[in-house]
Each structure stands twice: as C-alpha cells, then as structure tokens.
Amino acid sequence: MTTRILPPRINHEILLEVTDGGNRSKTLDFNRYNYLHFPIRNNINRGRSLFQERSISAESLYVAFRDSDYSSATKFYLFEYLRQYIIFCDKNHHSIFTNESVQYYCDSLICKNKSGKIVNSTYTLIISATKSLFVLFDLPGRWFDELPTLGKSQAEPYKSYSDNDLKKLLPLLRGFFKQISNKFLQDPDLYLSQGKNETDMFFRWNGKIFPVYGCAGQLMASAVYLMSYYTWANTNTLLSLERPDISKNNINGEWYQMPAFKRRAFRVITIQIGAHDQISIPKYSLEFFNQLLDVSKAISVKSKLLFQAGSSNRTTPLSAVQLQNFNRFLKKYFGLTDDKGLSLSPVISRFRATGSQLTQLNYSHIHSASLLGNSPKTTRKHYSEGNEYENQSMLQDSVSVFADKALNGGNIETSKKRIKNELNIEILTYENMLKMKSTPMRQAHGSYCKNPFGEQANKFLLRAQRHELLSTEKFACSDLLMCFSCPHQVVIAEPTDIWCLLSFKECIEESIYKHVDHIHFHNNYDYVLSAIGKILMSIDKKILSSATQKFLDEGLHPLWRDQLILYPYGNKGS
Known part of the structure; x- marks a missing residue:
C-alpha cells in the first residue's frame, strides 16, 4: 500500500444517509476510507490527511452497504466497526482484509480483554461484527471460525430501580410533563418558533422556578421516559411509534394500540395502553397518554410519529439527543441520587428491568418475557437481577435471621421478630418488597x-x-x-x-x-x-x-x- 499527499478528492456519490439506534440522522462517508487512519471529514477538507491506496475501492464498500438487507441502525454500527478495524490495520502496518490482519486484530482484542479494558461480551460483539463486514464484502467468513471464543459471560444485566428511586423519579417526571404540556398547548406556535437558546417556558417545582430551553424536545423526552415506565418498551420501539388511529371515544373505551417493528427480533410487536374490563390501568396513565396525543398533534399533524421535537419552526423526530439533554437538565437543577448516593436519572433499560422484576414477583419469567417482547432466555439474562441495593439489604436481613436462629434457637418467625426489634424496624426488606410490589x-x-x-x-x-x-x-x-x-x-x-x-x-x-x-x-x-x-x-x-x-x-x-x-x-x- 502506498501513501501520498494529494488534494482532497471527495466523491459525493458515496455518502449514505442512515439513522442510528437513537433515532439520530447520520451520514456514512466512505471517502474517509480512502485516507490513512480513517480521518474525519474536516481533516480531509483541510488537507491534513494522507491518501491511502486500498485493495478494495470505497465505491465497492458503499455499494455493499447500500444494497444490504441490514437495518439503517445496523449499517451505522457496522460502519463504526469497519472504522475501528481499518484504524488498527493502518497503525500497525497490516494489509487490510487479509487472514493475517484478522489474526492480529483478534490478538489485540484478547490483550485488551486480559488487561480489563474490554469484557468478554464486547470482544464477542466486535469479532461478530467484523465477520459480518467480511461476509458483506464477499470475503471469507471462515477466517473467523478459528479465532478464540470468549462468550458473553461478563455481560452485565440491567439494574432495576428501587422503590425509593421511583418515588424520586416518577413524581418529578409526571409533574414536569403535566405542567409543561399544559403551558405548551396554550400556544404551541410560540414555543415551536423559539430557538434552542431562547425560552418563555418555566417549570415550578418545590417553590423554585427553572427555565426550560427547547421545551418541545424536553417535554417529549419526559413523555418517552413515562411511556417506558408504563409499557416497558425499549428505546427504538418507543421512538418509532406512530400515533394510533383509534379514537378515544371508540366502543371499547379509551384503548390505544400501536404496532412497532422490533429490529433485532425481526418482528412486529404491539404497544397497548388503555382501559379494559379485565386489566386495571391507572387513570393518570390514561390522562397522560391523551395529553401526549394532543401535544404530538400540536407539534406536527403531517408527521404520524408519536414522539417529535421542534424549534425555530422546524420539527424533527425525537432522538437520543433530546433524551440526553433532558437528563442533563435534571442533573443540573435537581441532582437526584439513589440509595447508594450515586447519580439518579431516568434510563429506559432500567424501567424495563423494573417492569420485569415486578412481573416476575407475581407471575413467571415467561409472562415477563412476553410483556417485554423478549425471549425468556434474554429476560433471565438481562432483566432479572433486580436492584443491587435492595438485593444487598435482603441478603443482610437473611443472614441476620439465620444467625439469630442458630444462636438463640426457635423458628424463623421468632428470629424475624427479634431482628426487627434489634434493628428497630417494622418490616424486613424482602417482606416490604412483596408488600409494595404485589398487586392487590x-x-x-x-x-x-x-x-x-x-x-x-x-x-x-x-x-x-x-x-x-x-x-x-x-x-x-x-x-x-x-x-x-x-x-x-x-x-x-x-x-x-x-x-x-x-x-x-x-x-x-x-x-x-x-x-x-x-x-x-x-x-x-x-x-x-x-x-x-x-x-x-x-x-x-x-x-x-x-x-x-x-x-x-x-x-x-x-x-x-x-x-x-x-x-x-x-x-x-x-
């Protein structure tokens, strides 16, 4: 391979527009592949990058990506793994897309794993994605079959929220949505016309007043988190939901059904929320959803998406950017902390884990998997650990009860009473969890x-x-x-x-x-x-x-x- 300093040569026909998993618009620029170390576009335009001859042309890679059956989000992540592989080969002077480079790339990842920089599941993900790239480019996938496998034994499950966490988060989210949505609906054109750095919107909470910039995005971000708590749907599913066509005055009462395509499972799932003769749905969740529909229509009638953002008279689909901005807003003004004193913020995967725990307390893991739209294996692996603080408290209570029984004799109930008296508490952690989370x-x-x-x-x-x-x-x-x-x-x-x-x-x-x-x-x-x-x-x-x-x-x-x-x-x- 030869390296030459040449004026920037940009081919605008090898730019691919995609949407990542956070619903953000991204451009895959295959011109970057033609330069040493896969530089960003600005460095190429300024002449700071070295042109690199490649064994496979950028045009060929572009066509392979464009014509593949992968989803838009998967194409984005595969492009990122392509970038990582090319940078490794360039820095270590290996020819790209060769069996030898694959072996060296694997060795470097294993070294990172042994030194604790990446876990087993990350190694497995990178190798799997790189193999998918080779197959996509009609290169031998068998080169990866002889590589060491580490599995996903170090994958960490999602942590659920404790009751104390939810008592801090939910009132704030509900209060923010209710207050800001009422103000927004009074004059949506005014708030949609404002830029990101100007606002007439303020949030009152506990006697204090907080400015809300980009109120449409902030409002819809709070709605996404509430929706994730009510439905336990994942981020991609929520952000792709369309407004339901069913009227709230239909013969079945207030009942909404919204189909959504689940990308990795390659199937359509249905998000449902509403009143039902056999299902008790909290009234405030129905009021929230009706208000959400009004806000969504006020932002844009043309777009069918349920969650949208808008500023400077321009509307866009809600993305992970707005979710991150809302979390920064909460951290800046409220600084919530969990039971261990760590920063507490709304996270969709944690709401899903909380829903899974609640379901498994009252039903089976199969029932939980059905509600989360996952397989039972995935639910057990990623959504069954519960809350770490509550788990430690329950373990400590259990050890204390058995130690008391061994020391003083008697039955378990007698030991429980003695431990409650010693700790000056009315109820043990596990009993309290069953009482709080078991439905009447x-x-x-x-x-x-x-x-x-x-x-x-x-x-x-x-x-x-x-x-x-x-x-x-x-x-x-x-x-x-x-x-x-x-x-x-x-x-x-x-x-x-x-x-x-x-x-x-x-x-x-x-x-x-x-x-x-x-x-x-x-x-x-x-x-x-x-x-x-x-x-x-x-x-x-x-x-x-x-x-x-x-x-x-x-x-x-x-x-x-x-x-x-x-x-x-x-x-x-x-």
Whole structure:
C-alpha cells in the first residue's frame, strides 16, 4: 500500500444517509476510507490527511452497504466497526482484509480483554461484527471460525430501580410533563418558533422556578421516559411509534394500540395502553397518554410519529439527543441520587428491568418475557437481577435471621421478630418488597385485598376447615362479607369494579325473599349494605354514573348472573 499527499478528492456519490439506534440522522462517508487512519471529514477538507491506496475501492464498500438487507441502525454500527478495524490495520502496518490482519486484530482484542479494558461480551460483539463486514464484502467468513471464543459471560444485566428511586423519579417526571404540556398547548406556535437558546417556558417545582430551553424536545423526552415506565418498551420501539388511529371515544373505551417493528427480533410487536374490563390501568396513565396525543398533534399533524421535537419552526423526530439533554437538565437543577448516593436519572433499560422484576414477583419469567417482547432466555439474562441495593439489604436481613436462629434457637418467625426489634424496624426488606410490589387481589364483589394470605385468611381457612368445606391446603381469604369491615380492603374507583360492586349489592338485596323475615335479613346484611353505601357515596360521580349505566345496560356482572339469590348467612356475631 502506498501513501501520498494529494488534494482532497471527495466523491459525493458515496455518502449514505442512515439513522442510528437513537433515532439520530447520520451520514456514512466512505471517502474517509480512502485516507490513512480513517480521518474525519474536516481533516480531509483541510488537507491534513494522507491518501491511502486500498485493495478494495470505497465505491465497492458503499455499494455493499447500500444494497444490504441490514437495518439503517445496523449499517451505522457496522460502519463504526469497519472504522475501528481499518484504524488498527493502518497503525500497525497490516494489509487490510487479509487472514493475517484478522489474526492480529483478534490478538489485540484478547490483550485488551486480559488487561480489563474490554469484557468478554464486547470482544464477542466486535469479532461478530467484523465477520459480518467480511461476509458483506464477499470475503471469507471462515477466517473467523478459528479465532478464540470468549462468550458473553461478563455481560452485565440491567439494574432495576428501587422503590425509593421511583418515588424520586416518577413524581418529578409526571409533574414536569403535566405542567409543561399544559403551558405548551396554550400556544404551541410560540414555543415551536423559539430557538434552542431562547425560552418563555418555566417549570415550578418545590417553590423554585427553572427555565426550560427547547421545551418541545424536553417535554417529549419526559413523555418517552413515562411511556417506558408504563409499557416497558425499549428505546427504538418507543421512538418509532406512530400515533394510533383509534379514537378515544371508540366502543371499547379509551384503548390505544400501536404496532412497532422490533429490529433485532425481526418482528412486529404491539404497544397497548388503555382501559379494559379485565386489566386495571391507572387513570393518570390514561390522562397522560391523551395529553401526549394532543401535544404530538400540536407539534406536527403531517408527521404520524408519536414522539417529535421542534424549534425555530422546524420539527424533527425525537432522538437520543433530546433524551440526553433532558437528563442533563435534571442533573443540573435537581441532582437526584439513589440509595447508594450515586447519580439518579431516568434510563429506559432500567424501567424495563423494573417492569420485569415486578412481573416476575407475581407471575413467571415467561409472562415477563412476553410483556417485554423478549425471549425468556434474554429476560433471565438481562432483566432479572433486580436492584443491587435492595438485593444487598435482603441478603443482610437473611443472614441476620439465620444467625439469630442458630444462636438463640426457635423458628424463623421468632428470629424475624427479634431482628426487627434489634434493628428497630417494622418490616424486613424482602417482606416490604412483596408488600409494595404485589398487586392487590381482586375479590368477587369488585373490591381488592392487600393481604389475602394474612391473619384474616388464616381465620377464614380454619373456619372453613372446621365445617369441612376446604382441605388443609393454603387458600386466599374469600370471606366476602367480612371484607367490608377488614382494614385490608381496597376499593378502586373504576367503572367495571363499581359495576361488580353494584351487582353484589343487588344480589344481597334480592336475597331478602329467602330470609325468615326482615329482621333476619337486616341482622345478616345491614352492616354490609351500610358499608357499600358509604363506598358508593365516596366514588366520583362520573365514575358512579358510568358504572350505574353499565349496570342498567348489561344487567348483573357476569360473576353474579348465576347467583341471583344469596342464601342467608349467620349474622355477624354468630
């Protein structure tokens, strides 16, 4: 190969426009390949780079990239690995695209791995990408088959957020989105016309006022993080979402479905958010999404993308740049820290890991994989570690309990009580995690139970076993009447749940005809009907009206259609 100092020779026909994984527009300039050490374009234009004769022309590489079936983001990353390989060969005076250069390149990577500069998974990724380049250029891929393999044993799983982390992040994200979106929708043209260094937008938080520059991008960045928390979708999927065509006034209520192509899995997944008879969706998440749709349309009606940014009267797809800018904004003004005192910021992969942990606490890893759109193997490997601080706390609690048991004897429950007294805490870390992250159990009458296997459940089980109604197995508490005097009862103000409660109330009232007399009926059910009446009085009128209309239109809830008559129970005191 020869090196010559020549005036810049730029071929504008070998520039390839792509989009990277962060949704940023990038230009792959194959002119750089023609110069020693693959320099940046500015150095070539200024005559600071040396022209290098190559065995394969830049035009050939450009055509191979252009005509390949790889996605736009994959082309960008392959170009980066091509750059790294060429620089190595130039610096070490190896001929490019030869078996010998591949061997030397592998040796240098293994040296970096042994010295701790790169982990096993990084080595594997670089070798795999370089092999893909050789195959793309019709060069022998078999040269890589004899190279050492290190696997991906050092790949680190994504860390989930702790409860304390979420309590710091989520209120701030929700507050920022709600406040800024309301102001933005008052005059979107004004805010879209402003440049990146001018603003009339301010965010008030805890009595302080913070300026928000590039408010459309900052607003949409906060929305992406909230959306990742609600849906557990990854970055590429979220940034490629289009606004749903389904109206929020459709016959199924507020329900949105947005298909998105998952690049590496090569399949289409569907992101769903909305109200459903069988799925309890927090009301504020629906309000957030409706507001997000309004903001998206205000930024640009022409573009179908859900997440967009805009400034100086120019709109662009939201990219990782806006996400990074928003994180810098949070770090500059709020300086959040986690349980270990480290910097805390929103990260989409960590929201996914948090969702995976939450699902696996209540269901299986297969269920978690389905919701995350990954294979069970990927979910176990990358999204199952949990939060490091909480893991260490749980391990410390466990060691303390077993040490106490070994020292003082007795059973595990006794040791737990002693450890709680010693540490002056009410609940151990693992028990608290189960309490916080386990979803309440829905009962047949439409309310929920926070502790279906607690002390009340044991009393119910003993009573049922005494009457030979249940075996010795452990069952959740199902004493429907006692729920209304139980501190663990939770009522969620959703039309479907209130419809179920109204149906239960109707069945109780109809059962009066199966009692000896009115006194007998009132002794059995007065306290229950009184409790239900108080619940209904505390429900928002719109929700109660919607549930009542559903009751009138559809009749009794399906759970109570086959039980029109409740047979008399013994009274509360019996």
